[in-house]
Amino acid sequence: MSDLDTTKDLLGELIAYPTVSADSNLELIALLANRLHDLGAEVEILADETGSKANLLARIGPDEPGGIMLSGHTDVVPVEDQDWTSDPYRMVERDGHLFGRGTCDMKGFIAAAVAMAPHLAGKQLRRPVHFAFTHDEEVGCLGARNLSDILRDRDTKPGLAVIGEPTMMRIIEGHKGCCEYTARFTGLEGHGSRPELGVNAVEYAVRYTARLLELREHLRHRAPPGSEFEPPWTTINIGRLTGGHVHNVIPGLAEVDWEMRPVQEADHRFVREEIEAFVTRELLPEMRRVHPDADVITQVIGEVAGLEPMEHNAARDLVAELTGANGTDLVSFGTEAGLFQQIGMSAVICGPGSIAQAHKPDEFIALDQLEQCLKMLHGLTDQVAA
Structure with a gap:
């Protein structure tokens, strides 16, 4: 099975979990945790104070500082009062697009990252690769705030964060808070x-x-x-x-x-x-x-927190090398990136899909966007392999 097919299958599973911010994400987190654990990743499920929400933090590779973190949020916005042409929680493929709530914002990136994990697990890595999947981004980045508090005090926290919000695979180095x-x-x-x-x-x-x-x-x-x-x-x-x-x-x-x-x-x-x-x-x-x-x-x-453009940004430079992009942009929408920047990590936003589709009825992600994301992640695997 190709990486794209694996990504599509996993994305369909993720879409079937209606992880609206008001509801629990624990079943989805358990699915991802089990998948990564079976590959030999070190996995932590970090529950919030209510016990109904959790972040997932997993690592493949050596337990040392300076790794690369692939980050995405698991919650989605509601579908009430939206006029969908298909069930928002059953992924549908039409004309090279995958439709469903969360396809672009941002379960598509999560699926691509986890689909690439076997390639990382099968190699000896020079640098660790972390997977950080959070709760409640849509209602104030609550999960990322908790995660950044935990990572701040760790000697082995990642050095770089790639947040896979939908940017059409453009490199975004800044946004307002x-x-x-x-x-x-x-x-x-x-x-x-x-x-x-x-x-x-x-x-x-x-x-x-x-x-x-x-x-x-x-x-x-x-x-x-x-x-x-x-x-x-x-x-x-x-x-x-x-x-x-x-x-x-x-x-x-x-x-x-x-x-x-x-x-x-x-x-x-x-x-x-x-x-x-x-x-x-x-x-x-x-x-x-x-x-x-x-x-x-x-x-x-x-x-x-906003993501402040920095003259020196190792995450931006890495993604530019992986994608071949020659420039960067700023965006008006907010992300979790600034929280990671505040604890000393280089951070950049780059992910598949268009923000223009997010939060709307018939949300979709194009297959060629997932292919571009997988190509970037393949490059990352080669980058960190010994």
């Missing part, structure tokens, strides 16, 4: 005729929002020299501001939903520190002079 927050304001209700006796949560939410907009203007001047992002600076967006009920009641509750898309980690820290200082030094003292129980609590909905 995505950080989402909800700020909740608790004031003191009262009659609108005596505003000095209440704590107007909406007014403090408005002031909080105004400070974010001031910071947004500062960020325009912090763009890294030569930044190729569009726009080249970190952005802030106010998504929702709610509070109050009627005209003549001082509102006691309000919420602000906002997001930040940092081009560099320093901007993320700058905004968080500035807005927290504003709350601590100005808003809370004023609110609590009237009502000691007044509060402002910011909930982190998700903080996905």
